[in-house]
Amino acid sequence: MDRSQPAVVVEDLHRTFGNLKAVNGVSFSIDHGRVVGFVGANGAGKTTTMRIMATLDSPGSGKVSMGGHNVVHHPAKVRRLLGWMPDSFGTYEHMTVLEYLDFYARALGFKGADRLRRIQEVMDFTDLTPLADRMSNKMSKGQTQRLCLGRALLHDPQILILDEPAAGLDPKARVELKNLIRILAQEGKTILISSHILSELGEMCDSLLFIDKGRIVHHGDAESMVRGTETAGETLVNVQIAGEPAKLIEWALTAPLIKVEEETKRGARLRIQAADDATLAGVLRRMIQDGLPVLDYHREERRLEDAFIDMLGQIDKNTFKAQQPGELPQKNAEAAKL
Amino acid sequence: MNTTLPMLRDFSDHFSPIVVKELRQGLRTRFFTSALILFHTFIILLLVSVTYGAPLEAVNGIFWGIAGFMLLAVMPLRGFAALHTEATDGTLDMLTLTSIASFRILYGKWVALYSQALLVAGSILPYMVARYFFGGVEILQEVVALVMLALGSGVITAALLAFSSQGPLLLRIFLALCIGAGAVPLGFFTAFLVSASQADSLVREFFALDLWEQCSLIGGILALVVYAVYYFLALGASRIAPPSENHSTLKRLIALAVHGALMVTGLLLCFLNTDPRVAFWAFIPLMFLTLIVCMDVLTEEMPRYPTAVVALARRGRFGRLAGRLLYPGWASGVMFSAVMCGMALVILAGITWKSSSVDWDTGPFPHFLCLFLAVFVPVILCINRTNIFANWWVVQLCSVFLGILLSMFCHTMNARDLGVLGIFTPITSLFGVECVNYSRRGSVMFLGCMFSAVWLLVAMLRAASNFSTYTTLEREELELAGQEPSSHS
């Protein structure tokens, strides 16, 4: 594989189902050895894009190449490079974990002792060895997920596509999965992970790819995303008071330059239209002067989730504007290097 | 090191992975063991009943009834949902990614299912010997009957597997019923063979043949069974394969070869025998195969990727011309079907031409012409837009339904001449002709054939207008070849 070229290149990808544009002009590229998160609401087009990358579906138009091979023209070459973990998968009935892996290892062309050795390696890595004799369709969600990851790793693929691997896992299983992915990343594999759990992706991934209604709406690392949607000259402050939070809300509604972002159990998150320390200190002083029993007052880092939702809101506004007569639709997806 | 790993040496590396998987799963299912136990219990009870004086005739009938049901229905029906389940579970995707060819997937499943059916067939043998000692049994005829059932079981399993790639349950049930209807003649033939007294003459006739005639008869039957199994598996494979692959050209070439051989056999039988009607033995299998092939190629999706035309696009002008017959997709399928139907009809034409007792206007020729032309109607009529395969069957079903309505109308109104209304579609003209008075049949049949030919003509025009798809793909393919001369060579 030529490592000077990106591992994954997607150019102006389109895919429609009937009248529905599931993927509508997606372009991005991923360099070798990068871990990229793929984020979007339900039905945004993540799975469709990933299936096309995995040669399981075909592009309506546009070009996808993996490791330098076009997915349509050389699917067999792409499949050799690729490990795929789908969002929902059935395991086979009447088949033990060991037999399951043995079957796929046979299918991938491993023979004799070589096959046993590879299965053993994968089972050790995914900690499946104690479950070798368990029926593969009678395991917990987390165990099934590990089995599926193990299967995807059998042929030691260079590129991994994981569709919502953390969905439905408990916190412990999630941490374990995260560790496995971290090790794989250290081994230099290129990984694309889709997920809804943004905070976790932020930690794991080198960069994030946001998709909405079949279009890429943001690409870059998590911080740039948070900063990008921040409105200049505004600060989010989390305030807790002793007693009824209603008092604080009442106060905030009458105070100048302050908006209530969200009510919390013991107070509220306030959006203050100022960013300098003096003004923020002034707001706290006024609260105390007005008799509010303030227990906690701190500037809040914006969460990835908020940034994402803000961004979707901005896009909706933009598309609305773009639909005004005389204006062309705004193209918000451009090729990006991740 | 885990101690359980060496245990998996149970299957050698020579077996196809799919066969290993299917056998591991299949032999572990409760279905297989319980069906086998139930079957044997029943047969033992049956044999015990003979010692209590049950009539031998009836016992023979029940014995073969159960054996036939087991081999032709119960065992093959395990393939009924095989591919559909893999598709909905997402496991088919995983198989695709291992680069196991689609045909290998079907073949592996078929081998696993069929070897279990053969296990059942083998377990019948001891009972046959036991019954031989009770008397009243012609062991040779029974063995032939068992072999027939076993061969039939293989074809039916392949057909059910192929159709299991279809999503809609109703469609699959309907197709299974069609296969069942196709198996009825085999059932009758088996029954005929094992009712010892009648089949006696048939067996004697067979042994009166020369050795080479016996061999070619047996070889011919085996070759047809192998081809039928191959064709069904290839049909299923093309339905689950990724759209960028070409599963059609090879399949069509093999079909051309086999159908050509059958046509030549038919013509030889027709012109070398004193009674040309012997050629029906070649025509009847050819007719069934032709209908299946036409149904298949006329319901293929048009290819969307240049990779699907690679095989022929680079072979110059003749390659591209052959592509209009052999590329995947229904458009080339129309032309290919026309050739296939023509080959089958040649035998009938030969029989009609040579035989004095078979005439052109009311004999089998126009009837089968209409039957063959019926395969083209769904190319023009579109009832189900999303599923071209389902559409083909729905259109045929509707035509049969209209035909039955027409017959009922003519008979209840006692207006037999109204049967002429059926001439507008091939199937309804077949029903209509049966209604009209005998003296008018020839002319009504003629009209029916004429109108049916119009359907073919329109289908061909529609196909020709879709050839532009192939032209585009050929151009893309040649551009691609220019860009990367080293790949596919």
Ligand SMILES: Nc1ncnc2c1ncn2[C@@H]1O[C@H](COP(=O)(O)OP(=O)(O)OP(=O)(O)O)[C@@H](O)[C@H]1O
């Ligand atoms: N095979 C299909 N046939 C018809 N529509 C489809 C098909 N596959 C996906 N879609 C539609 O395409 C859109 C995108 O689906 P996709 O599965 O890619 O979304 P997603 O981002 O993966 O969503 P989720 O987070 O729910 O998994 C959806 O509106 C979906 O209904």
Ligand SMILES: [Mg+2]
């Ligand atoms: Mg999804």
